Amino acid sequence: MSPLVWSLLVVGVVMLLIGWWLSWTARRLDRLHHRLDLARASLVAQLQQRAALALEVGAVGLLDPASSLLLVDAAATARQEGEHPDRAPEAQSHLSQILRSVLPDDPETAALLARLRQDEGARALLAELAAASRKVELARRFHNDQVQATRALRSRRRTRWFALAGKAPEPRTVDFDDLAPAVFAVETGVSARPNGSTLDPPPPPTPEDTP
Amino acid sequence: MRVGVVCPYSFETYGGVQAHVVDLAEALLARGHEVAALAPANEDTVLPPYMTSAGGAVPIPYNGSVGRLAFGPVAVARVRRWLRDHDLDVLHVHEPGTPSVSLLAVASAEVPIVATFHTSQTRSRAMSAGAALLRPFMEKIDARIAVSEHARATLVQHQGGEPVVIPNGVEVARYAAARPRQQWRGEPTVVFVGRIDEERKGFAVLARAWPRIRQAHPGARLLVVGAGDVDQARTLLAGEAGSATFLGRVDDADKAAALATGDLYVAPNTRGESFGIVLVEAMAAGTCVLASDIPAFRSVLRAGELGAHFANRDADDLAQQAIALLADSERRAALVAASQVAVRRYDWSTVAAEIVEVYETVVRR
Numbered sequence: 001m002s003p004l005v006w007s008l009l010v011v012g013v014v015m016l017l018i019g020w021w022l023s024w025t026a027r028r029l030d031r032l033h034h035r036l037d038l039a040r041a042s043l044v045a046q047l048q049q050r051a052a053l054a055l056e057v058g059a060v061g062l063l064d065p066a067s068s069l070l071l072v073d074a075a076a077t078a079r080q081e082g083e084h085p086d087r088a089p090e091a092q093s094h095l096s097q098i099l100r101s102v103l104p105d106d107p108e109t110a111a112l113l114a115r116l117r118q119d120e121g122a123r124a125l126l127a128e129l130a131a132a133s134r135k136v137e138l139a140r141r142f143h144n145d146q147v148q149a150t151r152a153l154r155s156r157r158r159t160r161w162f163a164l165a166g167k168a169p170e171p172r173t174v175d176f177d178d179l180a181p182a183v184f185a186v187e188t189g190v191s192a193r194p195n196g197s198t199l200d201p202p203p204p205p206t207p208e209d210t211p
Numbered sequence: 212m213r214v215g216v217v218c219p220y221s222f223e224t225y226g227g228v229q230a231h232v233v234d235l236a237e238a239l240l241a242r243g244h245e246v247a248a249l250a251p252a253n254e255d256t257v258l259p260p261y262m263t264s265a266g267g268a269v270p271i272p273y274n275g276s277v278g279r280l281a282f283g284p285v286a287v288a289r290v291r292r293w294l295r296d297h298d299l300d301v302l303h304v305h306e307p308g309t310p311s312v313s314l315l316a317v318a319s320a321e322v323p324i325v326a327t328f329h330t331s332q333t334r335s336r337a338m339s340a341g342a343a344l345l346r347p348f349m350e351k352i353d354a355r356i357a358v359s360e361h362a363r364a365t366l367v368q369h370q371g372g373e374p375v376v377i378p379n380g381v382e383v384a385r386y387a388a389a390r391p392r393q394q395w396r397g398e399p400t401v402v403f404v405g406r407i408d409e410e411r412k413g414f415a416v417l418a419r420a421w422p423r424i425r426q427a428h429p430g431a432r433l434l435v436v437g438a439g440d441v442d443q444a445r446t447l448l449a450g451e452a453g454s455a456t457f458l459g460r461v462d463d464a465d466k467a468a469a470l471a472t473g474d475l476y477v478a479p480n481t482r483g484e485s486f487g488i489v490l491v492e493a494m495a496a497g498t499c500v501l502a503s504d505i506p507a508f509r510s511v512l513r514a515g516e517l518g519a520h521f522a523n524r525d526a527d528d529l530a531q532q533a534i535a536l537l538a539d540s541e542r543r544a545a546l547v548a549a550s551q552v553a554v555r556r557y558d559w560s561t562v563a564a565e566i567v568e569v570y571e572t573v574v575r576r
Contacts, residue, residue: 028347028350031350031351035350035353038353039573042573134565135568135572138354138375138572139572141372141374141375142572142573145373145374146353148371149349149350152346186565
């Protein structure tokens with residue numbers, strides 16, 4: 001074969017490789033955007049769940065009337081804005097703060113919760129709200145992880161030069177105060193020592209519990 | 212929920228990650244979930260009924276230690292078959308950055324993926340060199356868990372983002388129920404747990420301190436739990452070798468009993484610990500802990516609130532602290548009392564519940 005044919009062949013193979021590499025990157029981006037949608041849907045679902053449960057806890061009168069009113073007010077706003085955590089993060093921060101204010105980390109609150117939990121219905125409701133509050137924290141972090149991974153690939157030169165991201169808008173992290181009340185830490189199953197004496201109440205959260 | 216758990220290290224040797232995977236699988240089963248596990252293992256290795264072998268493993272030096280890993284076409288085929296056979300709701304891989312079956316499972320899986328990172332290392336050339344190669348696979352992970360603040364910091368440094376911290380679990384009740392064994396008792400008893408010939412477990416530091424501890428407490432007995440070269444360890448102890456009992460590698464029940472027998476558990480590990488599960492086990496067994504001041508241990512002991520520290524690799528400081536603690540039963544009792552409350556955070560009932568909440572956050576309904 002002549003040198004010309006050779007060089008054409010080489011150029012052809014290189015073009016093919018580059019093409020394959022670009023389409024692979026485009027597939028990765030597509031997958032990232034898809035996962036991002038799922039992560040966002042999960043975040044919205046957890047936020048709506050938390051708002052609905054907070055509303056219920058406020059409405060059924062487990063807490064004193066003033067606390068209930070604060071909670072219902074914050075939960076109602078959070079629920080209205082739940083679909084758009086990026087547009088109205090204050091509503092979610094506000095609900096987190098109100099939850100912490102009406103359920104502070106002190107012995108009185110621990111005693112109140114222990115009393116409330118004697119009722120099976122109240123116990124289940126509080127446990128659901130606690131789980132929802134913790135899951136809001138998880139979902140927000142996982143969402144922001146996806147945003148970061150997506151943005152990293154979007155910012156690569158090949159993505160920008162060849163417009164591989166298409167028309168998908170630049171994703172943004174969702175930032176709000178998602179810290180759950182300390183009294184909402186996971187309840188542990190170890191309740192009694194083998195010699196019969198009961199262990200002390202749950203410890204305050206370790207640094208790992210707070211972001 | 213149908214959960215698939217993948218361990219990258221082979222079950223011929225039994226390390227922290229393997230123990231974590233088995234405990235996690237059993238905690239999930241106990242909570243009524245369906246569990247399938249996958250790990251490298253030889254044909255003749257006895258595995259729990261829920262675990263599938265991904266084929267034999269090869270010892271490979273990677274990232275500063277030797278891991279028994281599985282890779283290549285056989286492993287790929289087995290991983291794919293395992294994923295096909297179990298219609299998983301969520302895949303939970305451990306150490307997906309290690310070149311073994313966890314990474315292969317991430318590459319092939321089409322279900323939501325949760326990953327737990329156990330390692331914390333400052334020297335990780337391999338992690339940096341492979342970072343570009345790993346990125347497309349790491350992108351597939353929906354939720355990342357680090358086992359300690361230390362492991363989280365390593366992860367953030369290499370990959371960024373906001374991983375959540377969920378510590379390793381301990382079956383607290385099992386350790387709390389352990390009773391001292393009279394035949395192991397000294398006056399007093401000091402316990403060491405770990406491979407005695409692995410430098411980073413720090414047996415040599417303890418051996419250097421031991422003669423001074425014996426001088427102050429002539430009845431002291433050293434209870435050594437862990438595999439390794441006993442003759443070499445006796446040489447390190449020199450004239451005091453007679454005051455040491457070597458139990459070798461023991462099962463969990465014996466380890467718990469050994470910890471419960473101790474008046475003091477010494478953890479002289481010099482480096483490379485990301486969490487320090489044995490510290491939590493000793494605390495659960497009601498034994499006072501004296502540990503080197505490496506970051507992972509300072510974090511578990513809350514910088515001295517739940518146990519004492521000595522300067523890392525400093526045998527003199529170790530001896531001094533140990534002698535003082537052994538002479539002060541009130542201080543030991545106070546540290547143990549504080550630990551008894553703190554260990555509940557590590558009980559599998561708590562840890563498994565937190566992990567399940569991570570699953571529930573990423574599972575698509």
